[in-house]
Amino acid sequence: MHRLPYWRLSSYYFFHFAFIGAFSPYFGLYLQSLSFSAWDIGLLMSQMQLMRLFGPYVWGALADRAARRVPIVRLAGAASLLGFAAFFLASDFVALLVAMALMAFFWSAALPLVETITFDHLREEAARYSRVRLWGSVGFVVAVMGTGALLDALPLAALLWVCLAILAGILACAAMLPEAPVHCAAGTAQPVGEIVRQPRVAALLAACFAMSAAHGALYIFYSIHLAEHGYGKTAIGALWSLGVLAEIGVFMAMARLMRRFSLRAILLASFAAAVARFVMIGWGVDSPAIVVVAQLLHGLTFGAFHAAAIAAVNRWFPGRCQARGQALYSSLSFGAGGLAGGLFSGWSWDALGSAITYGGSAVFALAGLLLVWGWVREDGVGDAGGSRVISGT
Secondary structure: OOOOOHHHHHHHHHHHHHHHHHHHHHHHHHHHHOOOOHHHHHHHHOHHHHHHHHHHHHHHHHHHHHOOOHHHHHHHHHHHHHHHHHHHOOOOHHHHHHHHHHHHHHHHHHHHHHHHHHHHHHOOOHHHHHHHHHHHHHHHHHHHHHHHHHHHHOOOOHHHHHHHHHHHHHHHHHHHOOOOOOOOOOOOOOOHHHHHOOHHHHHHHHHHHHHHHHOHHHHHHHHHHHHHOOOOHHHHHHHHHHHHHHHHHHHHHHHHHHHHOOHHHHHHHHHHHHHHHHHHHHHOOOOHHHHHHHHHOHHHHHHHHHHHHHHHHHHHOOHHHHHHHHHHHHHHHHHHHHHHHHHHHHHHHHHOOHHHHHHHHHHHHHHHHHHHHHHEEEOOOOOOOOOOOEEEO
């Protein structure tokens, strides 16, 4: 019987998302300390989203053709570490831009491949994915809180050492990551282009783009939004942590939820919750109770959504198409969707105001809801993962 390498997989997720927890909230502050302008900081930080547009698919295609994922994950870990080490030497804008682009190109390659490895290890127990993935959320919380406390006592330059140590942890976990046999469906493999042209697949990928675009204003302006309405730094940090704790709770419950509800039902609930959440953030920010409820909905708008979406992608891109399927999901959602949401919110924040900006986020979420509602249908039969299969019209 196949034994799941639970802790080796979970450790990778822990360090991968710990890097996000240390890097995303604080690296902009580090760049600001180097006297870069807001525009320069925006260009530098945008490399993470830009590289996720095409980086994952390049590496995913290579992994599918070689039928080997772990060597690429290890290469990505080593190259990311070396790319980030350049920040210790670079000081001018061009050098930092090149270092950021190289680091982001390799760093973005790994997670979609690890997702496919995880599902191949899970085999018929895909509903257990959330129990592995929740350690990524734990890593994020530990890193965001620990790094913040550390930077209260040390100069911002200490952030470089924190991020470098976490990237070293990613590389160590990649070195221990076990390969899993690629599960190929019977018959001739279907070209990826044909899969993407299926109405259910195209609709889901478009909906994933919309969900990430909806979160753009949250990830960039949420702390600013709260501070402008009188919330202190401690309260802001607590609200961020509350959202991730809700996410962890949903991940722990996802196996039971996926046995009881179809993936389509989970996706519809996630998008409906996102519409409500961003309306609440935009117009209910002066009520702490409403803000708390809105943060608790993060468990649905990210946790449940992400688990259901990648389960569907894993099912629809079988065998040697899996890595490219997960790469497309990552590129179109976190890459293109995140970039679009960030650009929209960056323009609308000053031009239209915070409430209208989060109203725009709700519109993005509503578009995703309509896509799932109109083009993703239930077959009403059981599947290996315990949830009912969802299909196209």
